Each structure stands twice: as structure tokens, then as C-alpha cells.
Amino acid sequence: MFHVPETYRIRIGPLATDQTAGQNGAFLVPPSGRNRPLSIIASDGLGWEHVSVKASQGKHTRIPTWLEMCVVKALFWDPEDCVMQLHPPQSQWVNNHESVLHLWRPADRDIPQPPAFLVGIKAVGPLNAPSTPSSRSKSHE
16 A cells, blocks of 8 residues: 655645645655665556655755665555556656656556566575675674
């Protein structure tokens, strides 16, 4: 289910909204760890749930990382919801803002997914899992 993190809703300035805007509005997720703040626009109109995301700090922006997009997915959707990034035909490309990625979910149907075994063998687990700060500190004890 699509839901916005009210804690991070922008409430002052030109992008300000309040809860009466429902699932629509601008959100600023503060940095965590080495990540930059995430600027997010959310909407749920015309049959689509959508967020656009950029990592920004002052005038500097960059494309969000996979882990940052996972944070956004977890903030705006439930754990078992499937959302997608689209790579449309080149003739339909639109790029109004460099360094912005989008997550989409149709509101009226499930997204088709390939069988998990086509992606990998779940029982094997991650082969090149990045270490987390907590796992690094434990390995030095």
C-alpha cells in the first residue's frame, strides 16, 4: 500500500503541502550514514503511485544509489509491495531533471514478475554482500 512519510513532508516554502494533499507532495529525507539528503516528490494520480528521487546537498546533486532507492521504497510502500523503475522505449524518454530516478506502481493491478530462480538461487544468499558498519566493527573485536 502506498503511504507517505508525514514526518518528512515539506511544510514551508514553494513545495509546501500538508496532510490534506493526501499522498501527494514534496518530502525531504535527512541523510543517514554517508548518504546525502533525499529530495522526493510523490503522487498517486491517474492510476499510478509514483515517487521521483534525487540525492542532493546544496547545489550538488547525484543519482540516488540502489540502497537509497531501497530506503525510499520502504518509506512509501509496504515490504511486500512490488514497485519498478521503468526503461521505456527511447522514443518516449523524458529527462527534465538530471540525477532523478523514479519508482512506479500501478494502483489497479499487480506488476508481473519473473520467477525468482531466473534472478538467482535464494538459498545461496548474497555472494558479495557489502559489509555494514556494525559487521565491520564486530569483525575487529
